[in-house]
Amino acid sequence: MADWQIDLIKVVFIWVWALLIAVVMTWVERRASAMMQDRLGPNRAGPFGLLQPLADGIKLFTKEDIIPERARKILFILGPPLFALPAFSAYAVVPFGDKIVLGGKEIILQVSDVNIGFLYVLALGAIGVYGMVIGGWASNSKYSILGGLRATAQLISYEVPMGLALLTIVLLYGTFSLREIVLQQQGTFLGFLPNWGFFKQPLGFIIFMVAAYAEANRVPFDLPECESELVTGYHTEYGSMRLGLYLFGEYVNMGTLAAITVSLFFGGWGLPYVDMSRFLGPVSYGIASFFVFFLKQAFFLFLFVWVRWTVPRFRYDQLMGLGWKALIPLGLINLFITALLVQLTT
Amino acid sequence: MIPGTYLPTEYLPILIMLLFATGFGVVTLWVGRFFRLRRPYAEKLIAYESGNPPSAPPRFRFSIKFYLIAILFVVFDVEAIFLYPWALVYDKIGIFAVVEMFLFIFLLLVGYAYAWRKEALEWER
Numbered sequence: 001m002a003d004w005q006i007d008l009i010k011v012v013f014i015w016v017w018a019l020l021i022a023v024v025m026t027w028v029e030r031r032a033s034a035m036m037q038d039r040l041g042p043n044r045a046g047p048f049g050l051l052q053p054l055a056d057g058i059k060l061f062t063k064e065d066i067i068p069e070r071a072r073k074i075l076f077i078l079g080p081p082l083f084a085l086p087a088f089s090a091y092a093v094v095p096f097g098d099k100i101v102l103g104g105k106e107i108i109l110q111v112s113d114v115n116i117g118f119l120y121v122l123a124l125g126a127i128g129v130y131g132m133v134i135g136g137w138a139s140n141s142k143y144s145i146l147g148g149l150r151a152t153a154q155l156i157s158y159e160v161p162m163g164l165a166l167l168t169i170v171l172l173y174g175t176f177s178l179r180e181i182v183l184q185q186q187g188t189f190l191g192f193l194p195n196w197g198f199f200k201q202p203l204g205f206i207i208f209m210v211a212a213y214a215e216a217n218r219v220p221f222d223l224p225e226c227e228s229e230l231v232t233g234y235h236t237e238y239g240s241m242r243l244g245l246y247l248f249g250e251y252v253n254m255g256t257l258a259a260i261t262v263s264l265f266f267g268g269w270g271l272p273y274v275d276m277s278r279f280l281g282p283v284s285y286g287i288a289s290f291f292v293f294f295l296k297q298a299f300f301l302f303l304f305v306w307v308r309w310t311v312p313r314f315r316y317d318q319l320m321g322l323g324w325k326a327l328i329p330l331g332l333i334n335l336f337i338t339a340l341l342v343q344l345t346t
Numbered sequence: 347m348i349p350g351t352y353l354p355t356e357y358l359p360i361l362i363m364l365l366f367a368t369g370f371g372v373v374t375l376w377v378g379r380f381f382r383l384r385r386p387y388a389e390k391l392i393a394y395e396s397g398n399p400p401s402a403p404p405r406f407r408f409s410i411k412f413y414l415i416a417i418l419f420v421v422f423d424v425e426a427i428f429l430y431p432w433a434l435v436y437d438k439i440g441i442f443a444v445v446e447m448f449l450f451i452f453l454l455l456v457g458y459a460y461a462w463r464k465e466a467l468e469w470e471r
Contacts, residue, residue, distance in 0.1 A: 007359040015366055061374075062381045069391040070404075081371030088367040092360045112359040119430070120360075141393035142404045153412050156419040163426035170433040236394055241378045245371060317469035320415070324467045328422065328458070332451060335429075342437060343444055 010111050011092075018091050021301070022251035023053045029305050036309045060244035068139065068237050075138035080235075080242045083131025084249035086124040087256060093117035094259045095179045096293050097269050098277070100286025109269075109290060110179055118176040121260055122163065125215060128253065129155045132224065135246070136234035147233020150316070151224035154214055157323040158221075162211035164331030168204040168338040169197055169264050178260075182268030186275075194272035197265040203334045205265050207327055212257045214323070217250065218304055220311040221319060258300035262293060269293040414466055425454050 027042070027050060034041025042049035067076055097109030114120060129152060136148020173181045185195050193199045214221040225233035235246045262268060269289035270276075276292075277285050314322070393400050432447050461467055 004358070008362065011359055011362045011366060015363075061378050062383075064383045064385065065378065066386065066390060068393050069388075070393055077375075081368070081375070084371055085364070085367040088370065089360070089364050092363040111363060112356050114356050114360065139393070140404050142395065142400075142406070145404055145406075145408075149408055149412055153415045156423075157415060160419065160422040160426060163423070163429075167426065167429050167433050170430065171436055174434065174437055176434065231394065231396075240382060241374050245374065320469040321467070324418070325462070332455065335451070336448070339436070339444060339447070343441070 006105075006107055007111070010107075010109075014091050014094075014096065014111055015088075017096075018088060018252055018255060021255045021297075022248055023057075025251045025254065025301055026053050026056065026247075028302070029308075032302065032305045033309060036306075057244070060241055063240035065240045065242070066237075068141070070140040071237065072138040072140065075134050076237075077242075079131055079135030079138060080238065080245035080249070081131075082134060083128060084245045084252065086127040086131075087249045087252040090121050090124045090256045091252075091259070093120050093178055094256070095182050095263055095268055096259070097286055097290035099289075101282035107286075108179065109286060113177060113179045116176045117178040118166070118170065118181075121178075121256070122159075122166070125162075126155075126159060128215075128249075131246075131249070132234045135238065139234070139237035141237050143231045143236040144234050147224045147230050147236070150230075151217070151234055154217075154221065154224060154319060154323075157320060158211040158214035158327075161207050161323060161327035161331045162215065164328065164335055165201075165204045165207040165211065166264070167335055168201050171335075171338050171342055172197070172200055178263050182263050182270070185267040186270045188273070194267060196267045196272070201265070201334075201338070203330065204338070207331050207334065208265070209261070210322070210327060212261065213304075213307065214319070216253050216257055216304070218254070219308040220314050222313060223316055223319060226313060254301060254304050255297070258297045258304070259293075261300050262296040266296055268296075411469065418461060418466065421457065422454075425451075 030052070031041045031049065042052040045051040045055045067073060092111045093114060095108075095110040095113070099106055099108045101107070132151040132155075133148045136144040136146075136151065139145070169181065170176065173184050175181060175184075181197075185197060187195045189195050189200075198205050213219075217224055224230075225235070230236070235243055238246060269292050271292055276288050280288055393404065395401065428450070429447070432443060436443050
């Protein structure tokens, strides 16, 4: 097979995978929410309601497409794809497995191992804001504009602490390549702890996690779209598949954030203490490494739902205070300490 | 490496991925046209305001605080951008990198303390 064919297969694979995760996640979220609230949740379509996402998809697809008369038409149409596009594209640099040998050829399980993968993810995360702001502004409705404004302020505020937390990871591993970072996390240090970013950067992980929930617009930071006061904020005026793209982009975004968390802080595809490549064949090792990665990602996806029903929503001034007055100083202190430690140990 | 000979081929899959993402957005919106109804009428097309006719144009003046956040963001995000290359080559430069960058961060902290003192970071005041 030529290189470009392999690339294409990898792109299609990760594409279908990202879609599937987003689709299944809508079902998981509703079932798990129901479980936590002691009710049944969707259970009519298919066994355990498993076909519910399909039914929802068909519904969104066939609903009437309404463009409000006061909306700025071009921007209104542009908003949802602009939101979904960066969410999907970020998957391109996620290392979803180690490598697999097929037909005597070694294939790394990552769409592209670019040497700035780290910056690529951050950049795309920042572009996602445009989809929300443009959607909210173009709708020309009060709820939407408020939602769009809140989204902008929140996302740019939490980008700073997120950047500061991720800086420490770059300090530790000295590279922007996500594959390199995962490779360096294999093995153990101090004799017993896995070589994971989480154990070396606990504070950095907490800051990153809080910022990630804010970037994904998830409870407890879902102020741009809180149903009870803004009627879902920036996408109030959207319906049918346009709304579908917004919702979809959000779930894909969660998938990306979970994958990045796993790659940067939890050793990616590697199991702690066990080197799978020693007793597994070249093909089964590739598949096993993918499954390990998937299990870790699934845990962090579930955590999104878990947190949703555990922590109540913040007030807006609390949200801004947490971002600017707690996370940024913490991030800077963490950076100082890490820089000193790295200097002392090398 | 001779200048001008480098072809960034590792970005090709990323380009394909971007095309896929764009295609997905366009196709899902376009294909749906053939399945869905279209029966607009005046009441359906007004902006949603809990069922009442909109009371005033939505382009109201919003709080100055949002601008303030945007300005603060520019300062601190540019700082983070300067820090990334530093972090990347940190262990290769040695003690010089530590002193230089700590000086840089210290100067920024002075600005941060000033903003805090002037209550720029308070949402309610």
